[in-house]
Amino acid sequence: MFDPVRIGEPQRDLRVSPVEPPAITSPAQIQRTLDDAAFVDRPRAAATLVDGLDDRQLSQLGASVEGAAVLGTLDRALASAPHDLDVHAQRTRLAEAMDHSVHPVDADPVGLRSNTQPQAFFERVVTDPVVVGDARTTGITERVGDNTVTWTVDGQGRPIRAEADLSQVFTDLERSNAETDAQREAADRGIEGDHGGHLIGHRFVTDQGLKNLFPQDGNFNVSAYKTLENEWADWIDSGMDVRIRIDLSPAGQDRPDRVRVSYEVVDPASGDVVYDQRVTFRNEAGQKYERVPLADMANYGTHRDP
Template structure:
């Protein structure tokens, strides 16, 4: 047990050395002083001191943690919580990991949840598990900015915990089945979190966590999809939603090189599933900075087809020229036409194609071709598309 003036070197001292002259507040203050160097708090050293106090006298240790909560900044509290979480060298405990994953998900939900319900629920779980500092952080999280700042201090611990959980899920099918619901909930929370509003270092850490989750979630889903379609990298895959259908061609690396579709109806308003959102995020991250997970055949035509219908697409290209072209297809369909599309991707550099060539034909209700077009795009900003007006579309389909 560390005495008030014993510093870190006194961690092994007996708990009996503590007297009424060394209350929890004094011990907490001394721990902070002993572990502050050049104005920077050594949270790993502080965590070691806290653990020593708690092991020697759990009740007094809890009081010390409570006093530290009052003395530390929100970010320092989060960093201490992270250090306490990762200080156990006995290897990952499966039950604890599952609970940790669930609480990390609630932490992230709490960042965007204005009601504070997620933070209150998280605090209750922390109390039940005896994690008093985490409980305090979750309660603070009900107050905007204060608790969220503390959560950002826990990012390093989150990353390590999730890495342990994902690595174990890869080799232990039973653990994967138990932890996967929590991992998917966490992935959904990350997809909804306003990462752009966070500091760059925090955003990069959370994006790294999201990529780590893809290793066991999206990676497993893609492998299952390939097996279901008898694919080993190269091959084809088909999809149908309502009366719309498509065929995608994949190369030996599993990258889509062609998408052909027949479109006669719209599915506007169909929400993107969490799996589709994760696939889009992963696809965008696999390309250049600023890329998005662009659909080969728009989601409004063929909802939720996954990565086979996506490629890393320059954001400005996706949101301007390509979308304008899709808007024209939608207008043909709304006017009663059938659109047959052929998209070819080439010039791959890793996961990213450099060239997108699109041809399409439009047929009227009598099966007569009334219009055709061919466009050659580069996968970069500055692309343009001059669409056919709605009035001209109606005139061609109904002369």
């Protein structure tokens, strides 16, 4: 026998309402979530984590040493976000929480960048992806002070080429935690003894992340390649501009076997090329580079005062 339906009695909605996942508020859990994300995915992971926290929860994180540290970790991850991910709102909220924390925070919140550092990102251009041979590539151009660099990266964000016009050397630069993390990430793509080596030295472009890094034999990095970078810096300090192209080959693999470098030294007073060089290095120990001595650079061109 069916129960009668009473007139006017409200019917119960038996559907189950979706339950939002709880916000991750534990510093250890936040750190673990970021660590578990691939390096290139960490900015998006950090944005999702911050969006899941309200302002009170962010302030609570800043009240503990561990929580303040993870606020800095989130901010550094967001600082390396790609151009198509707008993270200004999340970084502004983090800046507020870090500003009110009683604990030191190792980060560079929005609006708090030291004026002693070069303004590295006041111009950035990213080209649409194109197919070159079998590789899908993207060009990324950064203006860093007076220097301009264009990196070509493959579909996995690995650098294939860098082209630079350099006329400024920055001193007393500290590498951010995000940059040193990227160097470890690049080194891990290589073999034992590799460093995360910069295509264009950090002193010329500051922190640029994985697009400027490749697995580079450690001895090669600190010997021949460093000698080459020192020569570029000396040319610039002598009043010259340096135009550089670096190609890593073969393209489309984690660790290049060859590093082909060509560069021209330009006298800005006349626009003349006063010196040029071409060299191909093997990505292994024992590489040599015979640089132009600083004392000889005065013999090239008409110099401006440094």
